[in-house]
Amino acid sequence: MQKILTGQVLQFLANPFEGPAEESARVITDGAILVEGGRIAKVGRAADLLADYPQAVVTRYGDHLICAGFVDAHVHYPQTAIIVSWGKRLIDWLNTYTFPEEMRFADAGFARETADRYLDLTRANGTTTVTSFCTIHPESVDALFDAAEARGQRIVAGKTCMDRNAPDGLRDTAQSAYDDSKALLEKWHGRGRATYAITPRFSPTSTPEQLAAMGALWAEHPEVLMQTHLSEQLDEIEWVKELFPNSRDYLDTYEEHGLLRPGALFGHAIHLTDRERARLKEMDASLVHCPTSNTFIGSGLFDMAGLIAEGQRVGLATDTGGGSSFSMLRTMAAAYEVGQLRGTPLHPAQLMWLATQGSARALRMEDKIGNIVEGMEADLTVLDLASTPAIAQRHVRAGDIWEALFPTIMMGDDRAVVDCWINGEP
Numbered sequence: 086m087q088k089i090l091t092g093q094v095l096q097f098l099a100n101p102f103e104g105p106a107e108e109s110a111r112v113i114t115d116g117a118i119l120v121e122g123g124r125i126a127k128v129g130r131a132a133d134l135l136a137d138y139p140q141a142v143v144t145r146y147g148d149h150l151i152c153a154g155f156v157d158a159h160v161h162y163p164q165t166a167i168i169v170s171w172g173k174r175l176i177d178w179l180n181t182y183t184f185p186e187e188m189r190f191a192d193a194g195f196a197r198e199t200a201d202r203y204l205d206l207t208r209a210n211g212t213t214t215v216t217s218f219c220t221i222h223p224e225s226v227d228a229l230f231d232a233a234e235a236r237g238q239r240i241v242a243g244k245t246c247m248d249r250n251a252p253d254g255l256r257d258t259a260q261s262a263y264d265d266s267k268a269l270l271e272k273w274h275g276r277g278r279a280t281y282a283i284t285p286r287f288s289p290t291s292t293p294e295q296l297a298a299m300g301a302l303w304a305e306h307p308e309v310l311m312q313t314h315l316s317e318q319l320d321e322i323e324w325v326k327e328l329f330p331n332s333r334d335y336l337d338t339y340e341e342h343g344l345l346r347p348g349a350l351f352g353h354a355i356h357l358t359d360r361e362r363a364r365l366k367e368m369d370a371s372l373v374h375c376p377t378s379n380t381f382i383g384s385g386l387f388d389m390a391g392l393i394a395e396g397q398r399v400g401l402a403t404d405t406g407g408g409s410s411f412s413m414l415r416t417m418a419a420a421y422e423v424g425q426l427r428g429t430p431l432h433p434a435q436l437m438w439l440a441t442q443g444s445a446r447a448l449r450m451e452d453k454i455g456n457i458v459e460g461m462e463a464d465l466t467v468l469d470l471a472s473t474p475a476i477a478q479r480h481v482r483a484g485d486i487w488e489a490l491f492p493t494i495m496m497g498d499d500r501a502v503v504d505c506w507i508n509g510e511p
């Protein structure tokens with residue numbers, strides 16, 4: 086069946102970090118998108134598409150803005166119910182809140198209920214793809230992939246592996262992590278829209294033997310992604326030095342076990358050494374900025390401008406539940422604020438690009454999702470740029486599309502999300 090959405094259509098034509106940001110995108114006012122078989126079949130003026138495809142089912146969004154669905158490049162869906170737990174820093178936060186909650190995911194029913202709730206919440210916020218850590222339990226992985234498959238949703242996920250420095254009941258072993266990850270990878274990777282990510286939580290909770298087992302699995306299956314954490318807090322980095330006295334630095338704990346190459350996703354990456362930055366660039370790994378988490382847990386200020394200028398591949402993420410919001414709008418706002426604190430504010434075009442194409446590029450899926458281009462998958466988010474009285478009264482003063490969009494980026498939430506299309510379905 087052919088479907089047409091009409092509204093203002095936002096298309097990125099170029100990377101807004103590589104040229105004038107305001108010229109990187111085009112907005113087709115009175116625009117339209119033809120959707121067929123879950124894909125974007127045509128983009129153009131509404132008058133033209135409505136005339137050319139009179140049989141299509143039409144959904145009219147007036148002057149709402151249709152953009153690519155948001156792509157969240159780093160989350161922990163098992164932390165949905167403990168989001169905004171108060172007052173701890175990273176290691177205490179894990180021990181006090183995260184680990185007790187993650188124990189509950191041995192129960193497949195509990196895991197599925199949380200996965201459904203999480204995907205409903207993020208969809209209501211305009212997010213069409215998430216990249217999630219699960220828990221050590223295979224049940225938690227099946228639950229999320231099942232829930233995403235039922236929604237036709239593109240998803241990246243993997244079993245979180247930990248064989249030390251975690252409580253009883255939340256540790257696997259090097260061998261069981263390898264066996265379980267391999268079985269899950271073979272079951273889910275490439276099935277429908279599912280992508281598997283080999284997922285050691287971070288070096289402090291994996292022995293060198295477990296990291297080596299993950300590296301061996303990745304060598305056998307280079308087609309999958311690998312996600313973990315890197316250099317989030319200073320005391321975490323000190324701990325890594327004690328645990329891996331022979332490694333050159335934090336990044337080296339991954340590299341020496343076969344976990345650094347294209348397709349590696351490193352969450353946070355705040356306190357990097359010059360060597361780490363050079364090596365990440367050389368290996369074309371992806372860095373994932375989680376600004377609401379970095380301020381909420383007090384981790385530090387990600388060097389977006391510097392890292393992008395040196396050619397790093399960067400995505401954007403909520404990091405639920407260390408992050409304080411399910412909303413990529415709120416996450417863009419936080420990225421703007423972190424940029425301001427570093428003296429390098431991001432343009433609204435750069436923020437929107439990071440939340441769509443940038444994250445898709447970090448996942449190496451920029452040819453499939455994250456933009457409105459013919460042939461790409463029809464994951465679309467429809468935004469009301471005047472969703473509250475406070476935003477509306479600012480919006481009427483806007484001189485161009487970026488000024489019209491920026492109040493929604495800074496002040497908007499799920500009320501701004503009018504609709505969300507996943508795989509060509511509203």
Ligand SMILES: [Zn+2]
Binds near residue numbers: 159352
């Ligand atoms: Zn995380």
